[in-house]
Amino acid sequence: MVGSVAIEQQRPRLRADASRNRERIVTAAREAFVEHGPDLPLDEIARRAGVGNATLYRHFADRGQLIRTVTLSVMDRVAQRAEATLAEEPDAFEALRRFMHEAADERIGALCTLLSGAFEEDDPELVVAGDHLTVAVQALIDSAHRSGQLRTDVASGDLMVALSQLTRPLPGTACFNTDRFAHRHLQLFLDGLRAPARSQLPGSAVTFEDLRQKS
Structure with a gap:
């Protein structure tokens, strides 16, 4: 029961973390596209956003979706x-x-x-x-x-x-x-x-x- 409560308490925080990661990716991509155009490797955008490649692809399936x-x-x-x-x-x-x-x-x-x-x-x-x-x-x-x-x-x-x-x-x-x-x-x-x-x-x-x- 205690474990279930702990999980429920974690869920809003995880959703907030995911939202922040998405915003960081969008902000980093915006800066990168302005500087280098839309063809910059997505790995570089993930690096700029301070997230892993898997996190970026969890939010955006491909380059077109991110753009x-x-x-x-x-x-x-x-x-x-x-x-x-x-x-x-x-x-x-x-x-x-x-x-x-x-x-x-x-x-x-x-x-x-x-x-x-x-x-x-x-x-x-x-x-x-x-x-x-x-x-x-x-x-x-x-x-x-x-x-x-x-x-x-x-x-x-x-x-x-x-x-x-x-x-x-x-x-x-x-x-x-x-x-x-x-x-x-x-x-x-x-x-x-x-x-x-x-x-x-x-x-x-x-x-x-x-x-x-x-x-």
């Missing part, structure tokens, strides 16, 4: 950041600025796995997550446009392209440690978004829909 989970995680977290900044910041451009910096911290460059066509376009969870992100970011942009602080010739896709580029390392093994530059260069980009515009941009504003179109 999909990382993408869903990034999309959800970034959408939540957009909603929070819009709700908490009374100044529309300050909300946009804060969101951009927080999205950079989320390593949104990992979303390039989605934009490169790694998944089925009609994946229900990805569609829902993508719509959530689109609506959340668009609300920030609409607010900044209405305030007259955001130049009129930029759209949601312009912001996401810039974020993806600024949160990925430069090519070459000696250039991986670029995190310390990301926020500096992001602020330069944000300064260029302010209205009134000082130049005319070539082409047209890039939307989320443009990013989803295959070349």
